[in-house]
Amino acid sequence: MKKIELLICAGMATLILSCGPGKQQGYKNDDSDVLDTFKYQTEQFADIKVLRYKIPQFESLKPTQKELIYYLYQAALAGRDILWDQNYKYNLMIRRTLEAVVNTYKGNKNCENYKNFMIYTKKVWVSNGIHHHYSMDKMMPEFPQEYFAELVKNTDKKELPLENGQTVDGLIEFLTPILFDPDVDNKRVNLDAEQDMIKGSANNFYEGVTQKEAEAFYSKIVKKNDPKPVSYGLNSKLVKENGKIVEKTWKVGGLYTQAIEKIVFWLEKAIGVSESAPQKAALEKLVEFYRTGDLKVFDEYCILWTKDTESMVDVVNGFIEVYGDPLGKKGSFESMVSFRDVETTKRVQAICSNAQWFENNSPIDDQYKRKQVKGVTAKAINVVVESGDCSPSTPIGVNLPNADWIRSEYGSKSVSMANIMYSYDEVTKSNGALEEFAYSKQEVAIAKKYSTIADNITTDMHEVIGHGSGQIKDGVGDPSETLKSYASTLEEARADLVALYYIYDKKLIDIGVMPNLKVGRAEYDKYIRNGLLTQLVRLETGKNLEESHMRNRQLICKWVYEKGEPENVIEKKIKNGKTFFVINDYQKLRKLFGQLLKEIQRIKSEGDYEAGKALVEYYGVKVDPSLHKEVKERWKKLNIAPYAAFINPVLVPIMKDGKIVDVKVEYPKDFTQQMLDYAKNYSFLPTINK
Numbered sequence: 081m082k083k084i085e086l087l088i089c090a091g092m093a094t095l096i097l098s099c100g101p102g103k104q105q106g107y108k109n110d111d112s113d114v115l116d117t118f119k120y121q122t123e124q125f126a127d128i129k130v131l132r133y134k135i136p137q138f139e140s141l142k143p144t145q146k147e148l149i150y151y152l153y154q155a156a157l158a159g160r161d162i163l164w165d166q167n168y169k170y171n172l173m174i175r176r177t178l179e180a181v182v183n184t185y186k187g188n189k190n191c192e193n194y195k196n197f198m199i200y201t202k203k204v205w206v207s208n209g210i211h212h213h214y215s216m217d218k219m220m221p222e223f224p225q226e227y228f229a230e231l232v233k234n235t236d237k238k239e240l241p242l243e244n245g246q247t248v249d250g251l252i253e254f255l256t257p258i259l260f261d262p263d264v265d266n267k268r269v270n271l272d273a274e275q276d277m278i279k280g281s282a283n284n285f286y287e288g289v290t291q292k293e294a295e296a297f298y299s300k301i302v303k304k305n306d307p308k309p310v311s312y313g314l315n316s317k318l319v320k321e322n323g324k325i326v327e328k329t330w331k332v333g334g335l336y337t338q339a340i341e342k343i344v345f346w347l348e349k350a351i352g353v354s355e356s357a358p359q360k361a362a363l364e365k366l367v368e369f370y371r372t373g374d375l376k377v378f379d380e381y382c383i384l385w386t387k388d389t390e391s392m393v394d395v396v397n398g399f400i401e402v403y404g405d406p407l408g409k410k411g412s413f414e415s416m417v418s419f420r421d422v423e424t425t426k427r428v429q430a431i432c433s434n435a436q437w438f439e440n441n442s443p444i445d446d447q448y449k450r451k452q453v454k455g456v457t458a459k460a461i462n463v464v465v466e467s468g469d470c471s472p473s474t475p476i477g478v479n480l481p482n483a484d485w486i487r488s489e490y491g492s493k494s495v496s497m498a499n500i501m502y503s504y505d506e507v508t509k510s511n512g513a514l515e516e517f518a519y520s521k522q523e524v525a526i527a528k529k530y531s532t533i534a535d536n537i538t539t540d541m542h543e544v545i546g547h548g549s550g551q552i553k554d555g556v557g558d559p560s561e562t563l564k565s566y567a568s569t570l571e572e573a574r575a576d577l578v579a580l581y582y583i584y585d586k587k588l589i590d591i592g593v594m595p596n597l598k599v600g601r602a603e604y605d606k607y608i609r610n611g612l613l614t615q616l617v618r619l620e621t622g623k624n625l626e627e628s629h630m631r632n633r634q635l636i637c638k639w640v641y642e643k644g645e646p647e648n649v650i651e652k653k654i655k656n657g658k659t660f661f662v663i664n665d666y667q668k669l670r671k672l673f674g675q676l677l678k679e680i681q682r683i684k685s686e687g688d689y690e691a692g693k694a695l696v697e698y699y700g701v702k703v704d705p706s707l708h709k710e711v712k713e714r715w716k717k718l719n720i721a722p723y724a725a726f727i728n729p730v731l732v733p734i735m736k737d738g739k740i741v742d743v744k745v746e747y748p749k750d751f752t753q754q755m756l757d758y759a760k761n762y763s764f765l766p767t768i769n770k
């Protein structure tokens with residue numbers, strides 16, 4: 081819910097469905113001709129591409145801020161193994177076995193079987209376990225089980241996770257069905273409501289209890305009508321022991337204590353160099369939470385964390401998201417260390433402070449304009465390290481805390497991860513998709529130069545101005561009541577149109593947000609290309625569009641295409657049997673965006689269900705099957721992996737007289753090596769945790 085993911089086919093910046101705040105990068109770099117030689121993508125295997133990210137502006141931080149970041153970085157990585165164990169009871173045993181093979185197997189490594197073994201191992205690393213991080217299905221190895229036995233037998237025995245006198249043969253026998261039998265623990269999270277979801281899920285949040293028993297357990301302890309409920313069950317495993325159901329809390333002295341003690345150790349060091357009183361108070365509460373396991377303390381921590389908006393450095397560290405539990409109670413460990421992107425935040429503020437101007441000059445009906453616009457502030461950050469549920473696969477933004485009552489009483493922090501987005505954008509520019517779907521060399525050139533900034537501004541305008549603009553007529557209900565199932569598609573369309581209308585406006589140049597109108601041109605090209613062509617790659621053959629962002633984009637593109645036809649504003653061209661859409665007149669296209677914005681605002685303001693339904697159903701739902709097929713075939717040839725995994729930077733402290741005086745950043749290139757290094761330096765948990 082609160083994590084903003086870059087959806088599959090990610091890497092296509094145009095497909096970002098984020099409805100969080102912007103992902104931004106100052107435009108200075110984008111407008112220069114200096115080539116960025118940093119290698120953003122290092123490899124690709126199975127359905128994964130491995131990416132890297134830079135940490136811009138790290139050098140400009142104060143030494144104490146860097147020291148603080150270094151401690152938080154250690155605290156993040158210290159918790160890494162917790163997620164492995166949470167995801168599946170035998171994940172650590174499997175990982176340690178695979179890593180022992182990678183480190184010490186002496187046999188031939190040039191055969192097909194070994195290559196497939198390595199691909200499998202890397203997939204397990206990416207997913208923090210044997211179940212696919214996105215589909216939750218068990219990943220099946222593409223090498224025979226006899227080969228697995230051979231590998232393990234020819235591996236240094238001392239490296240293997242042999243438990244209580246277990247033999248090597250015993251280990252192989254134990255792991256073989258777990259790895260190779262498709263019927264054993266085949267889904268990490270099973271949401272099939274027809275069956276016992278706990279029994280059907282391989283995760284390690286419950287043991288020996290049925291779904292009914294777990295639900296009964298929690299309904300008994302939940303205080304009814306509590307306006308400030310704690311997040312029951314968030315930090316514990318529920319187990320049946322001697323016929324009794326008990327919670328085993330993840331805390332110092334409890335389950336996972338070996339890793340949590342390390343986290344606390346580093347957090348306490350961080351407290352010693354905290355930047356501000358609010359930050360210090362929040363970190364102290366977090367330590368108190370890890371020591372006590374008290375969920376009331378966790379809420380107090382969340383409030384303190386939410387209130388700390390001034391500090392440069394920020395951290396998420398804890399049991400946060402509950403997607404890993406079919407009952408939605410148990411928090412997966414994650415950590416993300418970051419600091420504010422100052423340049424970008426300035427740009428968002430420039431947009432914010434002109435919110436009233438944008439409203440006054442909008443093409444919507446005067447009666448539906450807001451007299452007083454309150455800008456929304458959002459923060460962009462640069463990520464330094466991620467671990468647990470945020471890594472190696474990462475969100476592009478987060479909006480926390482999760483507890484609803486805290487959000488309504490104290491608000492939430494909405495951050496977008498600027499450097500992660502930047503990395504995605506860079507890879508996208510060179511994955512071949514642009515050359516395949518853009519009509520001319522000129523279109524490609526403008527996109528390469530301006531698409532990143534165009535993307536960032538569009539997202540800012542969408543989030544900061546778009547959703548907040550306009551008003552509903554007196555007496556008309558909330559769109560969720562009036563426009564019902566069409567409300568979110570129309571709302572996303574409205575916000576997109578505000579962004580599209582202004583990104584071709586000189587105003588954004590005047591307020592220092594963008595360098596010239598080519599930014600708008602790049603955005604228009606991309607929006608049309610995506611809405612009419614490339615977004616179709618994500619749709620299964622034979623299906624209609626259902627997802628509201630996809631619907632809204634096609635709605636907008638088809639509408640302006642049709643309305644502009646008499647003047648040939650957008651032209652459909654066929655070259656070598658391939659379909660393209662080419663914009664002939666950007667100014668006229670902008671006018672059309674304005675007209676559609678005016679109509680959709682009217683629909684929202686008046687709650688005109690029939691008109692909204694007609695728009696969505698006519699323009700936003702159906703796809704041309706032959707074009708759909710063509711686009712999918714063109715995409716397939718590009719061989720773009722749908723998911724991404726990220727290599728984290730490495731922080732190296734510079735010591736003087738036993739004290740940290742500076743911190744250096746290194747950018748490793750080898751994913752396998754990073755995984756092996758992490759295993760070596762941050763394996764604090766036993767193989768089996770009870």
Ligand SMILES: [Zn+2]
Nearest residue numbers: 098099572575
């Ligand atoms: Zn939105």
